[in-house]
Amino acid sequence: MKPNKPLSKFSTQRLCIRPLTLSDSEFMLELVNSSGWLKFIGDRGVSSNEQAISYISKILKTPNFYYSVIQKLDSLEPVGILSFIQRDNLDAPDFGFALLPEFYKMGYAREASSAYLKKVVAQNPSSPIIAICWEENETSINLLKKLGFYFRNAITQNKQVLHIYEIKQEQLL
Numbered sequence: 001m002k003p004n005k006p007l008s009k010f011s012t013q014r015l016c017i018r019p020l021t022l023s024d025s026e027f028m029l030e031l032v033n034s035s036g037w038l039k040f041i042g043d044r045g046v047s048s049n050e051q052a053i054s055y056i057s058k059i060l061k062t063p064n065f066y067y068s069v070i071q072k073l074d075s076l077e078p079v080g081i082l083s084f085i086q087r088d089n090l091d092a093p094d095f096g097f098a099l100l101p102e103f104y105k106m107g108y109a110r111e112a113s114s115a116y117l118k119k120v121v122a123q124n125p126s127s128p129i130i131a132i133c134w135e136e137n138e139t140s141i142n143l144l145k146k147l148g149f150y151f152r153n154a155i156t157q158n159k160q161v162l163h164i165y166e167i168k169q170e171q172l173l
Contacts, residue, residue, distance in 0.1 A: 003086075004081055004173050007019070007066070007068060007084075007116070007119050007120065007123065010075075010115070010119060010130065011073055011114045012111050012112065013111065014072065014073050014074075014106060014108070014111060015042035015070055015071065015072065015073055015104070015111055015115075016071040016072075016073050016076060016110050017068050017070055017071075017082065017116060018043070018068060018069055018071070019067070019068055019069075020056060020060070020067035020068060020069055020081065021056070021069075022053055022056050022057065022060070022061065024056060024069055024078065025049050025052035025053045025056060026052070027069070027078040028046070028050070028052045028055060028056055028081075029046060029047075029049055029051075030100065031080070031100055031134075032044045032046045032052070032055070032155075033046065033047070033100060034100055034101055035101060036098065036101060039132070040133075040134050040137045040140065041098065041164055042073055042107050042134075043088075046068040056084075057130060062094075064085065065082045065083070065085050065086075066083065066085070066131075067081050067082070067083045068081065068082045068116065069081055070082060070099070070108060070109075070112045078100075079099055079100055079103040079108050080097060080098055080099035080100060080102070080103060080108065080109065080112070081097065081098050082095075082097050082112055082113065082170050083095070083096040083117045084116075084120055085097075086093070090130065090131045090158075092128050092129060092143070092166070093129055093132070094129075094130055094131065094132055095113075095116075095117065095129050096132070097112070097113050097121075097140075097143075104139075106153075109143055110143055110147070111148055112144060113143065114147060117147065117167070118130065128166045128167060128168050129166070129167050130152065130165060130166050130167075131144050131149055131165045131166075131167075131171065132161075132163070132164055132165075133161060133162065133163050133165065134160060135154065135159070135161045135162070135163050135173065140165065141156045144165045145165075145168065148167050149165035149166060149167045150165060150166060150167070151163060151164075152164045152165060152166040153162070
């Protein structure tokens with residue numbers, strides 16, 4: 001399955017989820033330099049608003065790369081992102097999520113991820129979906145398991161062990 005278009009804006013009980021835009025540069029600058037991003041995703045070399053605009057622009061121009069911003073519904077304050085990416089070196093699309101540290105442990109990642117995955121399946125019916133995670137990232141692994149992902153295999157990339165988790169789409173319906 002290859003994603004065919006970004007998801008439209010939608011809401012959950014507490015959150016608004018919408019496509020990433022260039023106007024999200026200040027938020028993305030903060031997110032990609034947050035401790036969790038740097039530790040578990042990696043330094044993207046984004047240290048200015050101009051570089052954040054360029055980073056977002058590259059994402060928006062890359063086929064089969066879809067990012068959505070998670071916002072609090074009451075204030076529209078951005079709290080994190082969701083991604084759905086078909087990478088050339090993987091056999092299934094890769095789902096991802098990241099939150100600003102001040103929004104950890106509030107249930108936002110689970111609420112947004114669950115709703116997002118259901119929308120992705122409705123728009124792109126096929127199977128499976130994967131998620132890639134550093135083996136040390138226990139918080140993300142626990143969330144993936146709660147969402148219904150199971151461990152598929154491990155790969156080594158740049159001397160780091162990455163775990164690949166998988167979910168069958170029928171589990172999301």
